[in-house]
Amino acid sequence: MLELENVEVTYPGPPPFTAVKGINLSVPTGSTVGLVGESGSGKSSIARAAIGLTPVTKGRITLDGQDVTNPKGKSLRYLRGRAQLVFQDPHASLNPRMEIAMAVQEAVSVATGKRLNSRECADAALDLLDKVGVPKAAMRRYPHQLSGGQLQRVSIARALALEPSLMILDEVTASLDVSVQARILNLLRQLQRELDVSMLYISHDLSVIRYLADHVYVMRHGEMVEAGTADQVFDAPQQEYTQALLSAVPTLGGSRWRSRHDLVAG
Amino acid sequence: MSSKRHGTTRQMSKAFLSSPTGIISGLILLGLTVLVIMGPNGFGDQATVSDMARSSEGPSADHRWGTDALGRDIFTRTLAATRLSILYASAAVFFAMIVGGLVGGLIAAGGPRVRKVGGAVIDTMMGFGDILLAVVVVAIVGVGAKGAVLAIGVAFTPHFARFTYSLVDSVMVRDYMSAARVVGVSKSGIGRRYVGRNVADSLVIVTFTTVAEGIMAMSSLSFLGLGIQSPQFDWGQMLTDGVKNFYLNPYAALVPATLILITGLAVNLFGDALARAVNPVLWSERPSLFRSKLRRNRAKALAMTPEITIDPAMETELRKGRP
Numbered sequence: 191m192l193e194l195e196n197v198e199v200t201y202p203g204p205p206p207f208t209a210v211k212g213i214n215l216s217v218p219t220g221s222t223v224g225l226v227g228e229s230g231s232g233k234s235s236i237a238r239a240a241i242g243l244t245p246v247t248k249g250r251i252t253l254d255g256q257d258v259t260n261p262k263g264k265s266l267r268y269l270r271g272r273a274q275l276v277f278q279d280p281h282a283s284l285n286p287r288m289e290i291a292m293a294v295q296e297a298v299s300v301a302t303g304k305r306l307n308s309r310e311c312a313d314a315a316l317d318l319l320d321k322v323g324v325p326k327a328a329m330r331r332y333p334h335q336l337s338g339g340q341l342q343r344v345s346i347a348r349a350l351a352l353e354p355s356l357m358i359l360d361e362v363t364a365s366l367d368v369s370v371q372a373r374i375l376n377l378l379r380q381l382q383r384e385l386d387v388s389m390l391y392i393s394h395d396l397s398v399i400r401y402l403a404d405h406v407y408v409m410r411h412g413e414m415v416e417a418g419t420a421d422q423v424f425d426a427p428q429q430e431y432t433q434a435l436l437s438a439v440p441t442l443g444g445s446r447w448r449s450r451h452d453l454v455a456g
Numbered sequence: 457m458s459s460k461r462h463g464t465t466r467q468m469s470k471a472f473l474s475s476p477t478g479i480i481s482g483l484i485l486l487g488l489t490v491l492v493i494m495g496p497n498g499f500g501d502q503a504t505v506s507d508m509a510r511s512s513e514g515p516s517a518d519h520r521w522g523t524d525a526l527g528r529d530i531f532t533r534t535l536a537a538t539r540l541s542i543l544y545a546s547a548a549v550f551f552a553m554i555v556g557g558l559v560g561g562l563i564a565a566g567g568p569r570v571r572k573v574g575g576a577v578i579d580t581m582m583g584f585g586d587i588l589l590a591v592v593v594v595a596i597v598g599v600g601a602k603g604a605v606l607a608i609g610v611a612f613t614p615h616f617a618r619f620t621y622s623l624v625d626s627v628m629v630r631d632y633m634s635a636a637r638v639v640g641v642s643k644s645g646i647g648r649r650y651v652g653r654n655v656a657d658s659l660v661i662v663t664f665t666t667v668a669e670g671i672m673a674m675s676s677l678s679f680l681g682l683g684i685q686s687p688q689f690d691w692g693q694m695l696t697d698g699v700k701n702f703y704l705n706p707y708a709a710l711v712p713a714t715l716i717l718i719t720g721l722a723v724n725l726f727g728d729a730l731a732r733a734v735n736p737v738l739w740s741e742r743p744s745l746f747r748s749k750l751r752r753n754r755a756k757a758l759a760m761t762p763e764i765t766i767d768p769a770m771e772t773e774l775r776k777g778r779p
């Protein structure tokens with residue numbers, strides 16, 4: 191569904207800096223693709239380019255065959271109707287002056303256009319928040335009154351409000367502590383099962399990627415150094431860099447290499 | 457929706473009433489408001505009728521702070537001057553806030569060329585200095601109250617434009633702005649719910665703070681003889697006259713100066729309390745008798761959302777070049 195062909199992202203600077211150096215990446219429909227790499231390797235640049243927030247300087251991005259490279263007007267509406275991005279820092283990605291229920295309600299009303307009145311949008315928002323596990327008591331609160339884990343659930347609910355077929359999750363658990371992280375990952379697993387949504391899951395943490403992803407891409411200094419199915423990359427890494435990443439990795443909740451099929455609820 | 461607004465308003469008033477500075481400054485402003493409503497005519501002849509036989513007297517039984525050069529009671533005259541002093545300064549600042557805010561917001565929202573040209577125009581205007589700019593406006597519009605208000609308004613406008621521009625800029629780069637764009641929030645929604653709400657309280661503080669500076673600026677124009685003309689009078693004019701006769705009766709300058717000071721302090725503190733009240737990040741979780749806990753919450757909240765504090769550099773920028 192999402193295809194990146196030879197995509198380059200150069201920030202104008204000065205001095206100009208090429209953060210992504212002509213990479214190829216594809217997220218097949220219904221699958222979850224992991225993108226790993228150390229901090230500064232260009233992962234967020236790819237995410238932002240794919241969602242149309244950062245200009246692409248070379249190459250092509252398509253979503254279900256439609257060209258969405260540097261989207262404007264019609265292609266922007268097409269992209270935003272189908273793809274959503276959840277940011278890394280939950281405290282920064284919600285408007286501090288807006289109750290969280292309103293933040294989700296706003297997304298619902300964008301998604302439904304004029305079809306629903308505000309009462310119905312509000313109800314739909316509360317349902318969504320309920321579904322991602324935000325307690326009722328928190329719904330009328332402002333972002334600073336919630337924990338990072340709860341906020342990340344809110345951001346996920348807001349993305350779901352647009353019923354995306356692709357979700358890009360940019361280090362969504364990186365700022366959370368381990369037990370909260372595990373609960374968010376379980377929520378994402380549940381969404382994978384229940385919804386028809388493809389995911390591009392970005393992380394510098396390999397254990398998280400292994401837990402969620404079918405395919406894995408490994409990035410370094412703006413270049414793709416390795417790609418393959420999760421089992422290939424994790425069990426027989428070809429590149430020294432990947433091997434180094436693997437041996438340096440912290441573990442998620444105890445024992446080291448659980449596959450995505452045997453980690454029980456955290 | 458309506459019940460939600462209600463809750464928010466209640467929380468806001470609770471937050472406001474829980475701050476002692478808010479209550480104190482509110483009471484002072486209430487007192488000043490009464491004086492504004494009373495106006496010069498509310499104080500009878502003492503404020504306006506001259507008595508040359510008793511010119512520039514020191515404090516006495518019937519003139520507690522003495523008289524001015526024309527034998528008028530200093531204290532009464534100072535109270536009587538409250539209306540024009542505050543109204544004219546507020547009008548000028550309000551003008552600057554609206555025009556400067558709009559201009560600054562539009563420049564921030566514009567393309568690179570608009571930003572470049574707009575920024576240069578603002579800088580050039582600020583380069584003249586407030587008083588010179590004001591004098592030019594007076595020269596065009598004419599001497600008098602109307603000219604003075606417009607002059608100060610125009611002189612303060614680039615400061616508000618610059619401030620709003622930087623404020624909007626600092627909000628535009630936040631993650632939540634990108635997030636709003638990804639969700640597809642309309643331009644007007646982003647303007648009102650994202651930019652508007654996040655710049656409003658900083659603008660409120662600065663507007664209130666600037667009223668005090670507006671009073672000073674009006675005084676400066678009076679000092680140059682370009683401000684309010686007699687028989688109208690304001691604190692600035694009284695201060696200027698009082699300074700001339702300082703050795704005969706210092707209170708002729710000190711009393712209006714004190715009123716300027718009190719007003720300045722009150723508007724500053726009130727603006728601060730108001731900004732706290734409209735900012736949900738600063739509401740305490742529950743009404744707390746434990747002040748240390750309240751402070752901790754506030755500190756925590758501040759640490760988490762740095763954009764809600766005014767950048768001191770920005771504030772210095774705004775104050776730069778003021779009389």
Ligand SMILES: Nc1ncnc2c1ncn2[C@@H]1O[C@H](COP(=O)(O)OP(=O)(O)O)[C@@H](O)[C@H]1O
Pocket residue numbers: 201202203207209227228229230231232233234235236
């Ligand atoms: N707006 C920008 N302007 C210039 N350089 C940037 C910008 N955003 C990111 N970079 C640089 O691009 C590189 C990749 O950043 P990023 O995509 O955020 O990496 P990652 O998400 O993998 O940590 C970094 O070196 C970063 O400093």
Ligand SMILES: [Mg+2]
Pocket residue numbers: 233234235278360361
């Ligand atoms: Mg990143």
